[in-house]
Amino acid sequence: MNDTQYNLNFEKLCNELQLGELISSPKPISGGLLHRMYAIQTTQANYAVKALNPQIMIRPAAVQNYIDSEKIASVAAEHIHAQPAKRLKGASIHNIDNQFYLIFDWIEGQCLKQDEVTINNSSLMGTILADIHKTDFRQLELDSSQATNSKKIDWLFYLNKGRNENSEWIKILDSNMDKLYEWSMKAKNSSSMLASNNVISHRDLEPKNVMWRQDIPIIIDWESAGYINPMHDLVETAVYWSVDSAGSINEEKFLAFISGYKKRVGSLTAN
Incomplete structure (x- = not known):
């Protein structure tokens, strides 16, 4: 085998x-x-x-x-x-x-589709994310170095691969190579800065990873869990719980998520 x-x-x-x-x-x-x-x-x-x-x-x-x-x-x-x-x-x-x-x-429940998420769902999930961020995981003594490791993307490799396969997108990639390397460096620098303030979180708290049983959300699929900047996690997860199937963000749901989070942690600070 x-x-x-x-x-x-x-x-x-x-x-x-x-x-x-x-x-x-x-x-x-x-x-x-x-x-x-x-x-x-x-x-x-x-x-x-x-x-x-x-x-x-x-x-x-x-x-x-x-x-x-x-x-x-x-x-x-x-x-x-x-x-x-x-x-x-x-x-x-x-x-x-x-x-x-x-x-x-086995859990008897269901995951919500994006268009099924309500404002109350978003608010509750904001509160739950805050509870995760406030949890003391120090007893686990996990290696925090993973949070600062950011790989450099070899855009030239992808360009050459695209050329070998006669891909349609090679002209667009070729004309943006300098910008891509510049953006990658900025992203890497931002990642290093954000890593100076980290918490342990689920890191993939999308609706597909929450089972609802009698209006109680149960968080599943923890395989992505690890260190992350809390404000990065907050904004990313708020988007998960406010975007519809067409990709548009519902402002009320987004703000409800942020409000639910603030109920637990108070004021927010971010660079």
């Missing part, structure tokens, strides 16, 4: 982690862009199983990143409604025959 191909074995997964016996075949469910998600029903309970993409898991830091993100989710769950992966046999991430899995208790 190639290390970059999925190697799914749900029976062995259930046996080794003592999840019970499978009652029916696992059902693929939507929601995973990078990975595969399945609903499984056993004699013990219903679970959501995330089979992690082998092409991602061969990266040197991938396993540790998932371990760290699940630690963050577990601490956050002490302060907000969050769903970390189940800890089974002392671990949150499980390797069965070189296939990595995360196991979650």
